[in-house]
């Protein structure tokens with residue numbers, strides 16, 4: 001693992017690191033905020049999965065999570081959203097290929113060799129994190145935005161018992177019924193829609209849900225509302241009696257101004273779940 005930068009931040013350190021990944025078959029870059037407490041003992045870890053077009057950097061510099069994480073003594077990891085590099089497949093569209101990994105393991109050409117973001121987030125990056133930093137493996141929580149909100153919800157439900165709590169900002173909630181999902185799942189997973197189910201939060205709620213609480217914030221003025229389908233998740237939460245809260249926030253759009261407005265609520269929500 002290589003250190004790219006380390007900056008003092010709210011009494012702790014905001015770092016950026018690069019490492020070779022077995023899952024994606026290329027070098028991956030991630031950001032990690034460590035609060036002051038991490039110099040003394042291992043601390044709980046909050047995952048933040050980013051959305052389409054993002055690298056590790058967008059949320060790290062724009063979401064304003066570090067001040068809240070420092071106040072609660074939490075670390076925050078900011079992974080990249082896809083494999084990258086000259087030898088890695090790509091597409092001219094912003095919503096497919098590099099920057100648009102959708103947190104799945106691709107099975108189809110030309111994506112299959114590198115686009116294994118599920119394994120990267122579930123196995124590969126955790127190995128690097130827990131081997132190199134003062135982090136508590138048994139105290140983890142997860143959040144994300146848009147495509148990353150989809151990733152957070154599906155990871156939390158797919159890896160039961162790993163995360164104490166899950167939250168999301170304007171998540172893609174029902175990708176099997178949205179153009180933000182059908183296009184990418186066809187490309188990455190192929191035409192057999194039965195393989196898509198494990199990557200749809202609304203469908204996962206109907207087959208087990210999450211053994212903990214969920215917090216979802218969605219702006220009512222989000223320009224991508226029809227693609228995100230919050231009503232599908234709301235119906236599934238009600239139908240399955242999933243503990244949690246889905247809040248429609250009047251007038252907010254899809255941007256990091258929205259995320260930074262509610263970042264404090266989400267960090268406090270996770271800190272409480274992690275303290276139980």
Ligand SMILES: N[C@@H](CCC(=O)N[C@@H](CSC=O)C(=O)NCC(=O)O)C(=O)O
Pocket residue numbers: 050051052053054058062094145146147148254255256
């Ligand atoms: N470029 C696209 C829109 C891309 C966009 O809005 N990306 C969002 C995530 S959308 C869902 O996953 C984002 O977080 N962008 C990065 C940022 O720093 O804002 C278009 O032009 O429509």
